[in-house]
Amino acid sequence: MPKKPKTDQEIAAFRERVCEVATELFVERGPDNVTMRQIAAGVGVSPMTPYRYFQDKDEILATVRAAALDRFAAALEAGLAQGSDARERARAIGDAYVRFATEHPAAYQLMSEISQVDESRYPELVRASRRARETMVGYVRDMIREGMMDGDADLIGYMFWSTLHGIVVLDMAGRLGGEIDADTLRKKTMRTLLAGMAVSPPRRDDES
Structure with missing residues (x-):
């Protein structure tokens, strides 16, 4: 008797399980050191089974990276x-960025430290990347419209993004030591950048 076809829910559940296992392997070993056979073994299926749901390892990597970018955005x-x-x-x-990186380190690593040769092959990854970039730039446009600064929103957004990323990575790697608090460093650095652009920087109610 032929096997009963899987339902859409069963297919989605299996793909999700593959992505969960692949995420752990990608983060632990790096994508170049992970094979489809290893992913299949982690899921508990035959080596060829994942190929029924994904074209290859690169498609799995693109899928998990797109999911990470969407969660971030x-x-x-x-x-x-x-x-x-x-x-x-x-x-x-800034608060949400640091909170996400701290609470979801695997997703953060997938979206920020791993790339693929031809990302344009994967529409979902392209869309998720665009969404994340827009989130990191859109609020800068609001600041420009409200007169807090003047300049290229995309460039300024990437300035802030790269600064936040640098501080987060240093903190997660334990490179700041016990002498510098990451949250204080972030606030002071952002205020310095904003002051350098002759704007009125955002303050917390408890800041003097």
Whole structure:
């Protein structure tokens, strides 16, 4: 008797399980050191089974990276929604960024430290990357519109993004030591960048 075809829910559940196992392997060993056979073994299926659901390892990697980028963007969008003006949104996005990296280190590593040769082959990854970039730049446009700064929103957004990433990576690697608090470093660095652009930087209510 032929096997009963899997339902859409069963297919989705299996793909999710493959992605969970692959994520652990990618983060632990690096994508270049992971094979489809290893992924299949981690899921507990035959070596050829994952090929029924994914074209190859690169498609799995693109899928898990797109999911990580979407989770990142959603976390930042939720933070931005809490701000009533550009000042509050600028503060909220920094808080949400650090919180996401701290609470979801595997997803953060997948989206920020791993790349693929031809990402354009994967529409979902392209879309998720665009969404993440827009989240990191959109609030800067609000700051420009409200007169807090003047300049290229994309360039400024990437300046802030690269600064946040650098501080997060140093902190997660334990490179700041016990002498410098990462949160204090982030606030002071951002305020210095904003001051250098002759703007009124976002403040917390408890800051003097």
